[in-house]
Amino acid sequence: METIRVGGPATSVDFVLGLGDQVEGGSLEETQADLDAFAGHAAQWECPFYPVPGNHDIGAREGDPQWEQPFLSAFDLTATNYSVVRDGLRFLMLNNAGTLACSAVVARRRADWLATQLTTGEKLPTVLCCHVPLLPMRDPEVLAASCRFQPWQCAEPAVLEAVRAHRDQVVAVLSGHLHLTGVVEDCGVTHVCVAGVATFPSDYAVYTHDDGRLAVEIRQVPPSLLDPASNIHGPPRHDRDFVDRGHTSPVEYVMGRDDERRFCIDLGRR
Numbered sequence: 524m525e526t527i528r529v530g531g532p533a534t535s536v537d538f539v540l541g542l543g544d545q546v547e548g549g550s551l552e553e554t555q556a557d558l559d560a561f562a563g564h565a566a567q568w569e570c571p572f573y574p575v576p577g578n579h580d581i582g583a584r585e586g587d588p589q590w591e592q593p594f595l596s597a598f599d600l601t602a603t604n605y606s607v608v609r610d611g612l613r614f615l616m617l618n619n620a621g622t623l624a625c626s627a628v629v630a631r632r633r634a635d636w637l638a639t640q641l642t643t644g645e646k647l648p649t650v651l652c653c654h655v656p657l658l659p660m661r662d663p664e665v666l667a668a669s670c671r672f673q674p675w676q677c678a679e680p681a682v683l684e685a686v687r688a689h690r691d692q693v694v695a696v697l698s699g700h701l702h703l704t705g706v707v708e709d710c711g712v713t714h715v716c717v718a719g720v721a722t723f724p725s726d727y728a729v730y731t732h733d734d735g736r737l738a739v740e741i742r743q744v745p746p747s748l749l750d751p752a753s754n755i756h757g758p759p760r761h762d763r764d765f766v767d768r769g770h771t772s773p774v775e776y777v778m779g780r781d782d783e784r785r786f787c788i789d790l791g792r793r
Contacts, residue, residue, distance in 0.1 A: 524564045526744075536729075538570050538609060542699035542717065543577025543620060543654030551590065554582060558597035565598075576603050576620040577654040577700065585621025586629035604636045610732055613647040615640050620654045623678040634681035641689040648694045648790045656698040657683040660705040660716045661776070662767035669756040669765040669776070675701060686712055695737065695788050697728075702755045704741055704779040705770075706786065713788045720744050723754040724778045735791040741784040 527536060546557035558580065565572045576585070576594050581603075584590035591603055603618035617637060621629065641649070657677045659666055666675050677683065686693050687710045695713045704726045707714045718726040724743060731738040743749065756777045757764045764773035770780065778784065 524567075527568050527570070536570055539565075539568065539572045540614070540652055540697065541572060541574030542652060542697055542719070543575050544579045544699065544719065544721070545574055545577065546579060548579040548582060551582070551593070554580065554590075555593040555597075558593050562597040572598070573607055573614065573616055573652075574598055575616045575652050575654055576618050578620045581618075581620055583621050583624050585618055585625045586632070591618075604633065606640055608645075608647065611647060612732060613645075613649045615649060615651045617651060617653040617682070619677050619679075619682065622655050623674040630679040630681070634679070634685065637682060637685050641685060641692060646692055649689075649692050651686060651693055651696045653677070653682075653696070653698050655700045656714060656716050657686065657696055658707060658709055658714060660701055660703065660707055660714070661770065665765055665767040666701075669761070670701065671755075671760075686710075694790055703777045704783060706779065706783040715739065717741065718777070720748075721753075723749060723751050725749055725753075726778070735789070737788040737790065739786050739788065741779070 527539060545561050546554065548554035548557055576591070580594050581587070581590045585603075594603065595601065605616050607614045607616065615637065617633065619633060637651075655674055655677045659676050661669070686696060690711045693712050695715060698714070698716050699719050701716055702718050702722050703716065704718045704724065705716050715728065717728045718724050720727055725748065726741050726743055729740045729742060752759060754760070754777055757773055765776050766772060767776065770776040
């Protein structure tokens with residue numbers, strides 16, 4: 524919060540994207556209180572804040588008006604799926620926080636909204652923002668073991684199918700949820716998962732739109748706030764560390780390789 528607040532090192536950012544789990548939540552009353560507290564802090568930023576719900580923000584009850592209303596009220600939104608156009612880019616803010624638990628009707632409504640957004644309106648380079656990644660961000664068998672929770676990817680395939688079908692328009696998919704940082708290229712679309720600041724490696728991403736590209740830099744919170752013991756993909760939560768075929772050390776497994784922490788997304792091919 525202090526980084527983006529006036530006088531902080533990132534005061535000049537144009538806007539902030541919240542990729543879900545803005546709060547820890549709990550009961551409906553606890554979640555309402557947490558969201559209102561978070562929104563009060565975000566209101567001190569001079570730039571807009573565009574959030575999508577995470578499972579903790581709505582109790583994983585996607586499509587349930589009672590659970591979604593505190594999120595909508597806190598951030599002055601009328602819907603949990605919405606679009607924003609900034610600086611020649613279109614951001615589609617998609618609620619998939621109830622994946623695996625939601626009804627088929629809710630999942631279909633989500634997919635229909637996305638399909639409509641991708642087939643109507645001005646065809647701008649598009650960034651899809653959601654909480655749960657659309658595909659595995661590590662080797663699936665290892666990821667399932669290190670997460671110890673489901674889902675570790677969006678369980679309903681229609682969203683990924685829509686992204687692939689509109690890969691001439693969608694340049695990137697941004698997500699969180701996994702408490703690790705990584706990048707996967709799929710059908711020409713860059714899928715970026717950022718660990719978030721709540722647990723180690725306590726990452727956030729800075730995107731710079733310039734010269735027909737998005738330059739991406741993953742940063743960490745100040746050293747005084749880093750807590751390696753909060754890493755959910757190793758001790759003390761597990762009795763071992765994790766690696767996979769693309770990440771050969773426990774540090775790489777949770778933080779990503781160097782080329783996953785600083786890279787560019789080319790917009791010119793669209």
